[in-house]
Amino acid sequence: MLDTIALLDEKLIPAWQQPVSVLDLLAARQLNLETALLGSSLFLSDAPFTGHKINPIQFQQLLQSAQKLWRDQDFYFQLGHRLLANGIGPLKDALYHVHSLSQWTDLIGEFALLLSPTIYCRDYTINAHERFLLFSSNIGLPLNSLQHRTLLVLISQLIKRSEKNWRVEFYLSENTPSDVDQFYVHVAGKCYFSSPFNGVRIRQKNNNDEGHHMDISTQVAINQCRDTLGEKRYLLPYVAELLWSNHQLTLNDTAEHIDTSPATLKRKLASCRVSFQALSDQMKAERAVIELLLKGTSLEQISNNLCFHDSSNFRRAFKRWTGMTPSSLKSAYRGIFEPS
Known part of the structure; x- marks a missing residue:
């Protein structure tokens, strides 16, 4: 791999x-x-x-x-x-x-x-x-x-x-x-x-x-x-796709998936100017915002989808990621997005 x-x-x-x-x-x-x-x-x-x-x-x-x-x-x-x-x-x-x-x-x-x-x-x-x-x-x-x-x-x-x-x-x-x-x-x-x-x-x-x-x-x-294109793909989108698909993946899990050591993966991600934790948070934030604005998914369901223990922890993480609470984000973009 x-x-x-x-x-x-x-x-x-x-x-x-x-x-x-x-x-x-x-x-x-x-x-x-x-x-x-x-x-x-x-x-x-x-x-x-x-x-x-x-x-x-x-x-x-x-x-x-x-x-x-x-x-x-x-x-x-x-x-x-x-x-x-x-x-x-x-x-x-x-x-x-x-x-x-x-x-x-x-x-x-x-x-x-x-x-x-x-x-x-x-x-x-x-x-x-x-x-x-x-x-x-x-x-x-x-x-x-x-x-x-x-x-x-x-x-x-x-x-x-x-x-x-x-x-x-x-x-x-x-x-x-x-x-x-x-x-x-x-x-x-x-x-x-x-x-x-x-x-x-x-x-x-x-x-x-x-x-x-x-x-x-x-x-x-x-x-x-x-x-x-051949078979090769760049590291950053490849790892991002793994984290997008499975929000529970740890650094060790991801390194094992691509057949390398955690230290090597950390070093290679650093060469792409990103840390594993930052990339993992980015994938969760992107999915949370998309589900909230484009699908109108409930906070409880998004929390479950992203494998949080409860919606309170999710709300705190959401504000850390975006600088806004889920409700304030929905209000801010109500005129742009129309959930299906």
């Missing part, structure tokens, strides 16, 4: 997909590509970069350099459109042709690295016809709000152009930005700012999620995505 877990300096991001789209966007404006590539471990002499891969820190450096060269505020919105054209490889074909909402969000979760190399998408079922994708950092750094914009454009346009007729709502933790008009132009869905988390809610108007079988070409596209 341990040999399938990668650290931040390991190169898993296919350079011929998202990084090339960044360069193509700059080239359309005749901007200096060599300047953009500084610190990315890529060189123009290697183009078209087939077979080359970079790590998340190098990709983040590429984005930062590209944004400085672009200068205009719409860079990340324009990049979202460019990625939709040719930047996510066979994943676009798979997402276009999958009609089941559950299958669609499952693919987003599995191939998040192809969709956004620095953002991890966690898939959460609200009910039979609603899903929620929660955005988290893939690299242990605070999420860059500008990177959300690329992902928002990409997801919203994927749904719009494939004519799935789903209702999409985006939630961002950043305050309403000065360039909010760019969201109305480029994002095909309602955007809510000052949210307690970052993610997208997708509602299927008719509950026709059952009975859809993938055709052979879609299965081919999915296999191509798996071949592109």
